[in-house]
Structure formats: structure tokens, C-alpha cells
Amino acid sequence: MINVIGFDADDTLWHNEVLYHRAKRDVVGILSGYRQPENIQAHLDQTEVANIPYYGYGIKSFTLSMIETAVHVSEGQVSAEEINQIIAIAKKMLSAPVDLVDGVKETLETISSAYPLVLITKGDHFEQERKIKISGIAHHFRYYEIVSEKSTATYLQILKKYCIDPTSFLMVGNSLRSDILPVLKIGGQAVHIPNEQTWFHENAEQHELSDFEYREISGISQLPGLIEKNFT
Amino acid sequence: MINVIGFDADDTLWHNEVLYHRAKRDVVGILSGYRQPENIQAHLDQTEVANIPYYGYGIKSFTLSMIETAVHVSEGQVSAEEINQIIAIAKKMLSAPVDLVDGVKETLETISSAYPLVLITKGDHFEQERKIKISGIAHHFRYYEIVSEKSTATYLQILKKYCIDPTSFLMVGNSLRSDILPVLKIGGQAVHIPNEQTWFHENAEQHELSDFEYREISGISQLPGLIEKNFT
Numbered sequence: 001m002i003n004v005i006g007f008d009a010d011d012t013l014w015h016n017e018v019l020y021h022r023a024k025r026d027v028v029g030i031l032s033g034y035r036q037p038e039n040i041q042a043h044l045d046q047t048e049v050a051n052i053p054y055y056g057y058g059i060k061s062f063t064l065s066m067i068e069t070a071v072h073v074s075e076g077q078v079s080a081e082e083i084n085q086i087i088a089i090a091k092k093m094l095s096a097p098v099d100l101v102d103g104v105k106e107t108l109e110t111i112s113s114a115y116p117l118v119l120i121t122k123g124d125h126f127e128q129e130r131k132i133k134i135s136g137i138a139h140h141f142r143y144y145e146i147v148s149e150k151s152t153a154t155y156l157q158i159l160k161k162y163c164i165d166p167t168s169f170l171m172v173g174n175s176l177r178s179d180i181l182p183v184l185k186i187g188g189q190a191v192h193i194p195n196e197q198t199w200f201h202e203n204a205e206q207h208e209l210s211d212f213e214y215r216e217i218s219g220i221s222q223l224p225g226l227i228e229k230n231f232t
Numbered sequence: 233m234i235n236v237i238g239f240d241a242d243d244t245l246w247h248n249e250v251l252y253h254r255a256k257r258d259v260v261g262i263l264s265g266y267r268q269p270e271n272i273q274a275h276l277d278q279t280e281v282a283n284i285p286y287y288g289y290g291i292k293s294f295t296l297s298m299i300e301t302a303v304h305v306s307e308g309q310v311s312a313e314e315i316n317q318i319i320a321i322a323k324k325m326l327s328a329p330v331d332l333v334d335g336v337k338e339t340l341e342t343i344s345s346a347y348p349l350v351l352i353t354k355g356d357h358f359e360q361e362r363k364i365k366i367s368g369i370a371h372h373f374r375y376y377e378i379v380s381e382k383s384t385a386t387y388l389q390i391l392k393k394y395c396i397d398p399t400s401f402l403m404v405g406n407s408l409r410s411d412i413l414p415v416l417k418i419g420g421q422a423v424h425i426p427n428e429q430t431w432f433h434e435n436a437e438q439h440e441l442s443d444f445e446y447r448e449i450s451g452i453s454q455l456p457g458l459i460e461k462n463f464t
Contacts, residue, residue: 054326056358060292067299068319071312080308083315087300094286125357126288126380148358 002189002231004164005111007141008173009121009128012220013108014135015099017197020062023089027066030085034074044069049201056148058124063090094127098135103221105137110224112140119144120158120171122178150178152185159186170231172223177203184212191226192216234421234463236396237343239373240405241353241360244452245340246367247331249429252294255321259298262317266306276301281433288380290356295322326359330367335453337369342456344372351376352390352403354410382410384417391418402463404455408435416444423458424448 010016024044028037035043047065055061066086070078111117119141121128128146132138143162147154159166166187173179174195183190192214217226242248256276260269267275279297287293298318302310343349351373353360360378364370375394379386391398401420405411406427415422424446449458 054323055292056356060287060296064292064295064319064322067315071316071319074312076312076316078312078315080303080306080310083299083310084303084308087296087303090296091286124288125378129380146357148361 001168002115002170002227003168004118004162004170005115005227006118006120006169006171006183008171008175008179009119009131010123011101011174011195011197012172012179012193013101013104013119013137014131015101015197017195018099019059019093019096021197023062023066023093026089027070027086030082031070031073031078034077040069040073043073047072056124057122058127059090059093060124060127063087066090094130098131100135100137101220103219107220107223108137108140111227116142118142118158118162120147120150120155121145122147122150150175150182152182155182155186155188159188170227172220176209177201180214181208181212184209184214189231190214191223193220193223194218233400234347234402234459235400236350236394236402237347237459238350238352238401238403238415240403240407240411241351241363242355243333243406243427243429244404244411244425245333245336245351245369246363247333247429249427250331251291251325251328253429255294255298255325258321259302259318262314263302263305263310266309272301272305275305279304288356289354290359291322291325292356292359295319298322326362330363332367332369333452335451339452339455340369340372343459348374350374350390350394352379352382352387353377354379354382382407382414384414387414387418387420391420402459404452408441409433412446413440413444416441416446421463422446423455425452425455426450 007013024041027044028040031040044065047069048062051061051065055064063086067083070082070086117140119132123146125146132144145158159169170189170191171179171183172191172193174193176192180190180192194216215226215230217223239245256273259276260272263272276297279301280294283293283297287296295318299315302314302318349372351364355378357378364376377390391401398419402423403411403415403420404423404425406425408424412422412424426448447458447462449455
């Protein structure tokens with residue numbers, strides 16, 4: 001029996017990674033005179049992950065990593081105008097409209113009439129708050145939590161705060177690493193909705209998941225049916 | 233009668249603006265070949281404030297504004313090496329130790345034995361969480377809240393969340409704009425501890441404050457005495 005349902009936001013409720021993909025394509029284009037595209041892309045991926053302890057997640061962090069990559073792959077030759085173009089990419093990302101995933105509105109409408117919903121999203125607070133505000137779906141959620149990392153400790157803390165028993169909690173999201181694995185580890189239930197745009201950093205090792213049972217659906221519209229069949 | 237005491241963190245409990253001052257001095261040095269120091273400084277100040285709607289507060293936002301300023305004041309001549317130096321300033325700021333203001337430890341020790349304390353700080357979540365964690369004083373606070381803006385709405389929301397009556401709430405901080413004025417506006421009490429390093433953006437118009445009464449002390453060590461004398 002499920003009492004409360006948690007939802008991830010980025011690439012579960014609205015498209016997000018696509019903005020990063022476009023930005024990466026654009027920055028590779030800007031720097032194409034200096035290196036091969038795959039080389040630039042690989043350098044950016046490495047820089048991004050290496051900078052998480054300094055910057056955390058989000059567009060501002062990503063932008064600083066793009067700029068650092070530009071300096072390195074150009075071997076110090078990147079021009080001020082090219083840096084300026086990277087900053088323009090960032091500002092465009094930071095003011096992009098929220099593009100909901102197909103079926104989200106209707107699904108939340110259905111589910112929120114039967115269960116209290118909690119939005120649990122990772123990332124930069126300022127950026128996530130803006131998206132929640134303009135998403136048009138915030139009213140479906142009883143609470144929202146923006147966290148720095150989605151670890152087992154984070155989930156335990158949130159569930160404790162709202163007096164939710166982990167065994168009666170179901171989490172829905174696209175990231176095996178952040179939405180599924182930690183929730184299963186604390187005794188909760190999870191539904192995975194894969195998204196081809198998921199950031200490589202969000203993958204989990206398959207062997208880590210092999211001890212656990214969780215559901216997978218191809219689209220959020222299948223969620224009400226799945227809940228009715230399996231969790232009531 | 234006061235039941236709960238709120239504290240600002242940056243430049244109230246620990247030094248913060250000094251890191252920005254040093255960074256500004258350093259970036260002015262890096263760019264000194266392009267413009268006069270005052271000119272660079274003024275451009276940076278303007279860029280920082282203009283970028284708040286895009287970036288919010290914090291070191292990452294500040295760094296992107298430093299880079300944007302570098303591109304502009306150099307008229308597109310800034311070198312990749314100079315951009316690299318600016319990124320190095322940012323990483324140094326982001327990993328700087330927390331330097332407590334004199335008297336903070338003893339004062340919190342005294343006051344937390346008599347009142348529940350709430351830390352209310354504005355800024356980048358990731359950056360503020362790191363500082364709270366390594367500050368060594370987090371255990372004195374019953375709750376902490378990291379917010380995007382310290383408006384009257386923000387304070388009302390926090391006080392409601394913890395069932396605190398505004399009239400029984402006292403806020404302590406260095407920013408007239410963020411710590412004093414909004415709390416007075418919702419019927420709370422406030423103690424201002426001026427800090428010469430306060431960011432110009434945190435000043436309030438004197439006429440806005442003229443309708444209200446609040447206390448001012450020159451150092452946090454005077455707080456227990458002031459509370460005993462005025463709020464018990």
C-alpha cells in the first residue's frame with residue numbers, strides 16, 4: 001500500500017537535459033576551430049564531473065565548466081568573443097520556458113486526487129525554484145524539496161520531516177542513480193521512467209540494482225494504471 | 233517578549249563579504265591593463281546586480297559576472313589565461329574556510345541555552361550548506377533556512393512553517409535591507425549589527441526605516457545583554 005508519491009522533476013515532469021545537449025552542441029560548434037568535437041565533448045564531460053564538489057549542479061556550474069573547457073581545449077587561444085557566446089548560451093538556458101513532458105498534466109491531475117504528491121528535485125535552488133514557479137503544475141504538490149544530492153540520507157530526512165513511512169512511499173523518476181536506487185535501499189517503492197536524454201552521470205551500475213525490485217514504464221501516462229494494479 | 237531568535241549568517245556569524253572584496257581587488261588587478269580600477273569596479277558592480285534575475289546570489293553568479301566584466305572592459309581583448317585566473321579566484325572562494333566573527337561562538341552558546349535559534353541565510357544553497365556544515369556552530373540552531381530573497385513573504389512563510397508568531401520573533405543581522413526592514417514590516421523585532429564590509433546592495437533607504445524601531449549594537453557579544461535588558 002502506497003500513501004505518498006514522490007516525483008523527480010528534471011526529465012521526469014519537464015524536459016531539461018535537452019537544454020544541456022543543445023548547449024553542448026553549441027559550445028562544440030564555437031570551439032570547433034581548436035579541437036575535434038568528440039574531444040571537446042569528452043573534456044567538457046570530465047570538467048563538469050570534476051567540478052561538482054566545487055560548484056554543485058545546475059546551469060551556472062555547467063557554464064563555468066564550459067568556460068574552463070574552452071580555455072583548456074583552445075590551449076589558451078579562446079577569444080573573449082567566444083567566451084561571450086558561452087555566457088549568452090547560459091542566459092538563454094536560464095530563461096528558457098518549462099517544457100512539460102507529454103501526459104504530465106493529465107497524469108498529475110488524476111494521481112493528485114488520490115494521493116498527496118511531493119516534488120523532490122536535485123540541483124541549483126534558484127534555477128529549480130524558477131522552473132517550479134512557471135511550470136503550471138506546482139499546485140498538484142503538497143510539498144517540494146530541492147536537494148543537493150539524492151542520497152539515501154536525503155530521502156530518509158525528507159520522509160522523516162513529513163512523517164512518511166518509507167515502505168508506504170513510491171518514487172517516480174528517470175534517474176536510476178538518484179530516484180530509484182536510494183529509495184529502494186531505504187525500503188521504498190520506485191517506478192522508473194527511462195528518458196533517452198538522461199545525463200550519463202545519472203546512470204547506476206546494473207549490479208547495484210539487481211538486489212531490488214522496481215517497475216519500469218515507458219511514459220508517465222501509464223502511471224495511474226500501474227499504481228492501481230500494483231499498489232492499491 | 234521574544235520566543236525565537238533568527239540569525240543571518242554571512243557577515244553576521246561569519247565573514248563573507250571580505251572574500252568578495254579580495255576577489256574584486258584581484259580581478260581589478262588582472263584587468264588593470266585594460267581600464268582604470270574604478271571603472272572596472274563600477275562595471276563589475278553593475279553587471280552583478282543586473283545578473284541577479286538570471287543567476288541569483290552566490291560565488292558562481294559572481295564569477296560569471298566577473299568573466300562578463302572581463303570581456304566587456306577589455307573590449308574583447310581579455311586572454312584565456314586571464315579568464316583562467318578568474319576561475320581560479322572562484323575555486324579558491326568556494327573552498328575557503330569559514331571564518332567566524334569574533335564573539336559568535338560564546339554568544340550562541342549563551343543565547344541557545346535560553347532560546348530556540350533559527351539560521352536564515354540568503355544565497356546559493358550549495359555554497360551556504362557547505363559553510364553551515366563546516367562552521368562548527370550549526371548545532372546551536374534548531375532549524376536553518378536558505379532562501380533566494382529575504383522578503384516579507386519569505387519571513388512570513390518561515391515563521392508560519394515553524395508556528396512562530398511574528399511579534400515574538402527577533403531577527404539579528406547586518407543587512408538593513410534583508411534582515412531588519414522586512415522583519416519590522418511583519419511586526420517582528422530586529423537587532424542590527426552593522427558590518428563595514430556589507431555589500432552596497434544590502435543597504436536600505438533610510439526613509440524606509442524611519443517608521444520603525446529597531447536596536448543597533450556594534451558587536452554580537454553585546455547581544456545577550458541587550459536581550460536581557462529589552463526583550464525579557
